[in-house]
Amino acid sequence: MKKINIAIIGLGNIGTYLFKYLNKNKKILAKKNNCIPNVLYVSAKNKAKKRDLKISKKLWLKNYLEATKSKEIDLIVELIGGAEGPAKKLVFNALKNKKHVVTANKALIAKYGDKLAKIAEANKVNLEFEASVCGGVPVIRSLKEGLIANKINKVYGIFNGTSNYILSSMTNRNQNFREVLADAKKLGYAEANPSADLNGSDVSDKLKILSSLCFNSFINNNIHVEGIKNIDKDDINFASRLGYKIKLLGFSELLNNNIYQRVHPTLIKKSSYVGSIDGVLNAVIIDGDPVGRSIIQGEGAGPAATTSALVSDISSILRGNIKFPFSISSKERKKLKFKNISERNFSAYLRFEVLDKSGVLSNITKIFSLNKVSIKRLVQNPKKNKGISSIVIITHETKDRYLNKIIKLISNKAYIIKNPKLIRIDQN
Numbered sequence: 001m002k003k004i005n006i007a008i009i010g011l012g013n014i015g016t017y018l019f020k021y022l023n024k025n026k027k028i029l030a031k032k033n034n035c036i037p038n039v040l041y042v043s044a045k046n047k048a049k050k051r052d053l054k055i056s057k058k059l060w061l062k063n064y065l066e067a068t069k070s071k072e073i074d075l076i077v078e079l080i081g082g083a084e085g086p087a088k089k090l091v092f093n094a095l096k097n098k099k100h101v102v103t104a105n106k107a108l109i110a111k112y113g114d115k116l117a118k119i120a121e122a123n124k125v126n127l128e129f130e131a132s133v134c135g136g137v138p139v140i141r142s143l144k145e146g147l148i149a150n151k152i153n154k155v156y157g158i159f160n161g162t163s164n165y166i167l168s169s170m171t172n173r174n175q176n177f178r179e180v181l182a183d184a185k186k187l188g189y190a191e192a193n194p195s196a197d198l199n200g201s202d203v204s205d206k207l208k209i210l211s212s213l214c215f216n217s218f219i220n221n222n223i224h225v226e227g228i229k230n231i232d233k234d235d236i237n238f239a240s241r242l243g244y245k246i247k248l249l250g251f252s253e254l255l256n257n258n259i260y261q262r263v264h265p266t267l268i269k270k271s272s273y274v275g276s277i278d279g280v281l282n283a284v285i286i287d288g289d290p291v292g293r294s295i296i297q298g299e300g301a302g303p304a305a306t307t308s309a310l311v312s313d314i315s316s317i318l319r320g321n322i323k324f325p326f327s328i329s330s331k332e333r334k335k336l337k338f339k340n341i342s343e344r345n346f347s348a349y350l351r352f353e354v355l356d357k358s359g360v361l362s363n364i365t366k367i368f369s370l371n372k373v374s375i376k377r378l379v380q381n382p383k384k385n386k387g388i389s390s391i392v393i394i395t396h397e398t399k400d401r402y403l404n405k406i407i408k409l410i411s412n413k414a415y416i417i418k419n420p421k422l423i424r425i426d427q428n
Ligand SMILES: NC(=O)c1ccc[n+]([C@@H]2O[C@H](COP(=O)([O-])OP(=O)(O)OC[C@H]3O[C@@H](n4cnc5c(N)ncnc54)[C@H](OP(=O)(O)O)[C@@H]3O)[C@@H](O)[C@H]2O)c1
Pocket: 009, 010, 011, 012, 013, 014, 015, 043, 044, 045, 046, 047, 049, 064, 078, 079, 080, 081, 082, 086, 104, 105, 106, 131, 132, 135, 300, 301, 302, 303, 306
């Protein structure tokens, strides 16, 4: 039987699990793919580090870059991480030297995916990155293969398990952001430095990759990104009273030949499908023609789920399935118009913390009407004996820039005691 020699570079959370998995499942993978996946070499930063696995000394490369030069190696699995440094060097050199590459590195693909794809195509090798978007959820393979017949209009969903865990725990356990974050760190759902999960940049990287696959375009950095750090318990409770949950969602959609990419906390109906996805789960919803709406849901991170995606990519290479990294050739990928969301219409939730005095509410509603934003619902919640009040307004659909203008105008008023909130609503 044919054999493919593999080098696994990076033996952290993911690399360790993958190494063990491939050794344990070599026979069944060989039978399924009619080709043997043979792990010939490994590398990590510190060879002397104590690891939870036994590796024969002869498997260790002296230097990780040797994998890119070795004539014996067919396929390099990059599991170092980061858009720059050793991961970048490894993947560029590997493709230039005609090695297939499998990576879980969303930061690298979001930044250099277009350049890397051109090199892979020129050298007729695979560049596979299923594990870079939503871990075990097979969304990239679904877009490239199962849904190939479709013109995609929209892709959206929950692409980050840490933020979903935090928001759903704040909702279900009525805890505040800090308490839940501390809990998530203890349970291993949040990293020691969770900023990429909380500020939306992790979702942004994933969404850029998905957009380019859905719309046959190059990766585009015109994306609106907000994280969840400003969401507090009062927002969660007000949203709940109004029939909504708050989720960090990513959206990429084609509207009138323009693409809008956005990542932000979003109010969605409690009864909606996305509203029911709690905890660390991810869910991707794809609207395509002729298929209609498809949903894929599952574990978005962790060594087991990520290994599932990596093995799917490795198997594709074992079967000799050489294809374009982004579905179509780089020559055919298009430069589309990616527009800022300021001209897109939204219905929104706005919350103002104000001094509880007469004239405040009428001043706020006057500013809304002067700026052509009509109010659908209004809730006023005075805090007894404190002389302050929360005013929550749900608007009808209006341009994003009008909503932001209102926030700016009202922020400057003397009666405002905290920065006002704007959370967009999704009606699906
Ligand atoms: N963790 C997840 O749930 C998850 C999910 C989806 C995707 N991913 C992606 O998977 C990748 C790996 O994540 P991880 O959680 O496994 O990271 P990790 O635990 O930090 O492991 C990184 C590995 O890279 C090695 N490394 C660092 N610099 C190196 C160098 N110069 N040469 C060779 N090896 C080097 C480290 O070596 P030492 O062991 O010697 O320090 C370590 O083994 C990242 O791109 C991440 O975004 C992770």
